[in-house]
Amino acid sequence: MKLVVAATAPFGAAVLERLAERHEIELLVTRPDRPRGRGRKLGSPPAKQAAERLGIPVEQPERLETAPGTAPVVVVCAYGSFIPADLLDERLWLNVHPSLLPRWRGAAPVERAIMAGDAETGVTIHRTTAQLDAGPIAAQRGFPIGPDDDAGVVYERTAMVAVELLDESLPGPSFVPQPDEGATYAEKITAADRELDWSRPAEEIVNRVRALSPHIGARGVVGGRVLTVWRARPAGPDSVLVEDGVELLEVQPEGRRRMSAAEYLRGLRS
Secondary structure, three states, rough: EEEEEEEEOOOHHHHHHHHOOEEEEEEEEEOEEEEEOOOOOEEOOOOHHHHHHHHOHHHHOOOOOOOOOOOOEEEEOOOOOOHHHHHHOEEEEEEEEOOOOOOOOOOHHHHHHHHHOEEEEEEEEEEEOOOOOOOOEEEEEEEEOOOOOOOOHHHHHHHHHHHHHHHHHHHOOEEEEEOOOOEEOOOOHHHHHHHHOOOOOOOHHHHHHHHHOOOEEEEEEEEOOEEEEEEEEEEOOOOEEEOEEEEEEEEEEEOOEEEEEEHHHHHHHH
């Protein structure tokens, strides 16, 4: 089936790559290149990078003012830009959302689910509407979040499930109204969300680390030094690097690479 895809973030790129294996992607619509990193060099969105590898045409409007391409369906996945209501009325726009809507509508559903200690998440395919992630549902499937799963693992699983659900839904989806009861909102991750408060319960701290790994990173002061913590678990009798009941398994000192706790401690002693 011919599709247009609107995607920007890594999750959108992963879905785009999988869709391209089984559908004709007429066009990718993504956000403009932006300055990135310490050098503030212009960088392409992950979805654009994927499209270029696959030979898919790309458009990057600052604002989406005209309907993209000619395909009858636009698949929206982590696009991150406003879609005018008149364009939504012109054809079918299907949004891929990595949560079991109406739980975790919004920008960071995977991260917020892990932070909250949810035992399950999933993918919802729904009609894109003007109201945030509130459109009628075409398909939905859940799966468990393992106790050691980080956001990278969950995003990879959601990308696979998303394409399976799209295959089931296309080309003629039927829709069920989405309830508002049970709705929660996944706010965008901020700098404050990254900060580890060692006074909080160990499980809560570990969940925050899992939620922000491997793409953002949680930060805390350990022994007077600021570390980004990439992997952690509740401390046990054989723990090596411990902070208030939490064993730090993989860390990154400021200005250095990621390393195991054992390697970090060896560096302190040398």
